[in-house]
Amino acid sequence: MGSYEIFARNRFTTTPYYLAKVISLFAGLTLSIGPLNLRRYFRQYKWLARPNRQLDLMKEARKNRSREYWQGMFEVVYFLLRYLATVLKGATQEPEKLIWHEDLVPPEIIHAMGLVPFCVEAPGIILPELNAELTEYFIDVAENSGYPGDICSLPKSTIGLIMEDQFPPPRAIISSNSPCDGGMASYLPIEQKLNVPVFRLDLPYNFTQPKALEYYEQEVKSMIEFLERRTGKKLDYDRLKEVCEERNRAYEYTLDTWDMIKSRPAPIGSEVLFYSHLCYPLYGGGRISTELMRNICDIARRIISRGGAAIPNEKYRVILWNPPPLIFPEIFIWMEYTYGAIMVMDMITYNRHPFIDTTSKESMLRDLATIMAYGPMARHTRGPVENFFGDLFRIYREFQADMIMMAAHIGCKNTRAVLRMFREYCRRDNIPLLVFDYDLSDTRITSPDGIKRQIADFMDNVMGHSR
Amino acid sequence: MTSYYAGCDIGSTTGKTVIINDAGEVVSSAMIDSTIDPEVTAIEVLSRAIGTVNGLEDMKELDYIVGTGYGRIELSFAHKNISEITCHAAGANSVDPLIRTVIDIGGQDCKAIALGDGGNVIDFVMNDKCAAGTGRFFEAVSRAFQMSLNDFSQLSLDSTKPIPISSQCSVFAESEIISLISQRKKPADIAAGVQLSVAKRLLTLARRIGVKERLTVTGGCAKNVGLIKALREGIDIEVVELPFDAQLIGALGAAILARRDGVQPARRT
Structure with a gap:
């Protein structure tokens, strides 16, 4: 936070401080792309202009959370706005450099080639929290265009957004076969709609085998060749080294933060934890990601140094498996004040991997390939089921958790397929497990109230929580 | 005092x-x-x-x-x-401390509950969205047969060849039953088909939490003898009748x- 941190820390100046930063960000964006372009984007891209629900959420969070923890929410929102500004600026000033990539394809290489990465699933992740109805509209657009109704609603909303021309057009698209067939299949209609070539990274099923990783490394090299052919840009390995070092720096802060969360009570958690880690798929290796991770780490450190906690009455530490319900962003705040339950780690956030060895081209490409192969969801929904459970039970112990919440997303066939084993393993180890049904982005499957009811039943009956 | x-x-x-x-x-x-x-x-x-x-x-x-x-x-x-x-869970445990699975079939929902050694709830699943397998469903079906709930619950015991009911939804199941009645199929066989269909749904629900011995059924539908018979036929563990009114x-x-x-x-x- 630099010399301005005194403003961020002061309870009276926190909101004006971040407000000033956001205004300054938009002023800079307006100057660089011009007010008319900005106006055009806000008019054309319906998903951009709905910040009100986020503000309500932050007001609600202020009631129970410590001031610093609450500031973490500002940091995350500010990062997302900075990312968005970077994409819009790139799309306006250098549209030939805009590369769409899938959320499980980290953007470091695209970034290092001087191109502008845009994680095409990002709006589908953020929008349900801001405007569930609009998300459902885009889901319907996808289904009406022939995409199957029973697959994950994230690729469905993404397809709907693309069918409605809601993103600036790309020069090329990078996809992969991770984490699921539904996601992979979504790039076919995208390719047909845009008539832009798609490169699909092919991760082998048994990706932990040395030969499989060698194959995947070759896939990454082919992806670079594809991007070079398509954009005329060459991968500058010195630049790649800088990007990888930046990513390593951010990852150091991440690991420090996790270490602090492992102690009771947790200094931060819940959606601050989950959404801050979006910085890796969105802008891994970027300076704004490192800043976010550093600020979140600072916040956690400050809370611990004053003997504080994220919430005043931490009673239950929760591990969340699968993504949280995007349609119900208040879930964590509600759990915190109703039960003193804080989410201390989740499947997506626990993106555990070695630091990138930047000593040579080969080592960087090998480690980037490994990060992709072992990325969250990629490693959980592929290969033997041990990949799925190994992490889960390790995290449960390391983070001193009291319960596991399995978010049984109706569209995720991969994870639903192991629910029975999940229950058996948890029963064997006496781990309280809640499996709640929901859909990631569609309130018509399970409403927020329906999710609340499932959690309340579990807390009352299994955890024996008396309100 | x-x-x-x-x-x-x-x-x-x-x-x-x-x-x-x-x-x-x-x-x-x-x-x-x-x-x-x-x-x-x-x-x-x-x-x-x-x-x-x-x-x-x-x-x-x-x-x-x-x-x-x-x-x-x-x-x-x-x-x-x-x-x-x-x-x-507490009620079933007090009557029979060895109960580890309870299927509670109420008027508008059904639940499968896994019990720990002390009668505490360690897991549960519930169906509160679909009427099939609830008391309301049996009320509607007995109306279609123009008989009381009690008479309907006995009816399937005389069946020799249950007729499968293919509809999953209780509304469509009722239509299917009316259609079978109008085709002059044997009422006992239709009733047995209904009981089997509901029993299968209940056991599927219960298997999600892992059925452990001893299993008992509680709630009003536990008095449906045809349903209890169908449940017993559908699972290879004993379905215990508690020495207390299950309802x-x-x-x-x-x-x-x-x-x-x-x-x-x-x-x-």
Whole structure:
């Protein structure tokens, strides 16, 4: 936070401080792309202009959370706005450099080639929290265009957004076969709609085998060749080294933060934890990601140094498996004040991997390939089921958790397929497990109230929580 | 002076109550049809039960009352309300401590509950979205057969060749049943098909939490002998009949929990 941190820390100046930063960000964006372009984007891209629900959420969070923890929410929102500004600026000033990539394809290489990465699933992740109805509209657009109704609603909303021309057009698209067939299949209609070539990274099923990783490394090299052919840009390995070092720096802060969360009570958690880690798929290796991770780490450190906690009455530490319900962003705040339950780690956030060895081209490409192969969801929904459970039970112990919440997303066939084993393993180890049904982005499957009811039943009956 | 504890289970179809004394013995119970107002139902059913206990004249003389069932939130006079899942587990455990799985089939939902060694709930699943496999479904089906629920529950016992009911939805199942009746199929065989179809759905639900011996069925539908027979045929573990009215198990569990919590005086909520 630099010399301005005194403003961020002061309870009276926190909101004006971040407000000033956001205004300054938009002023800079307006100057660089011009007010008319900005106006055009806000008019054309319906998903951009709905910040009100986020503000309500932050007001609600202020009631129970410590001031610093609450500031973490500002940091995350500010990062997302900075990312968005970077994409819009790139799309306006250098549209030939805009590369769409899938959320499980980290953007470091695209970034290092001087191109502008845009994680095409990002709006589908953020929008349900801001405007569930609009998300459902885009889901319907996808289904009406022939995409199957029973697959994950994230690729469905993404397809709907693309069918409605809601993103600036790309020069090329990078996809992969991770984490699921539904996601992979979504790039076919995208390719047909845009008539832009798609490169699909092919991760082998048994990706932990040395030969499989060698194959995947070759896939990454082919992806670079594809991007070079398509954009005329060459991968500058010195630049790649800088990007990888930046990513390593951010990852150091991440690991420090996790270490602090492992102690009771947790200094931060819940959606601050989950959404801050979006910085890796969105802008891994970027300076704004490192800043976010550093600020979140600072916040956690400050809370611990004053003997504080994220919430005043931490009673239950929760591990969340699968993504949280995007349609119900208040879930964590509600759990915190109703039960003193804080989410201390989740499947997506626990993106555990070695630091990138930047000593040579080969080592960087090998480690980037490994990060992709072992990325969250990629490693959980592929290969033997041990990949799925190994992490889960390790995290449960390391983070001193009291319960596991399995978010049984109706569209995720991969994870639903192991629910029975999940229950058996948890029963064997006496781990309280809640499996709640929901859909990631569609309130018509399970409403927020329906999710609340499932959690309340579990807390009352299994955890024996008396309100 | 004897202390009395009451559990009041206000379901969508019936209101039940069980009163126990400080030794944990059941001294009274009652059951009535639910009215539109859960509190009115609860007061009425409690009054009936109190009327049969010597030395009890008024609800206020009860030392502790626990409300359960879907209407529990509305019971302003209860000291505490507890979910029916916990109450059915406690009730079943008090009657048979070896019970590890409870299938509770109520008027508008059904649940499978896994119990730990002490009768605590360790897992549960519920179907509260679909009418198939609930008391309401059986009410609708017995109407289609133009007979009482009790007669319908016996009907399938005479079946020699159950006719499978393919519709999953209770609305379509009812249409399918009417169609079979009009085709002059044997009513007992149609009824057996209905019971089998519901039993399969219930066992699928229960298998999600892992069915462990001993298993019992609670709730109003536990009195449906045709359904219990179909459940027994569908699973290779014993389906235990509890030595207590299965429809009152939730209220009994609530009374037991009332006794547990009522040892220390609490303010009425």
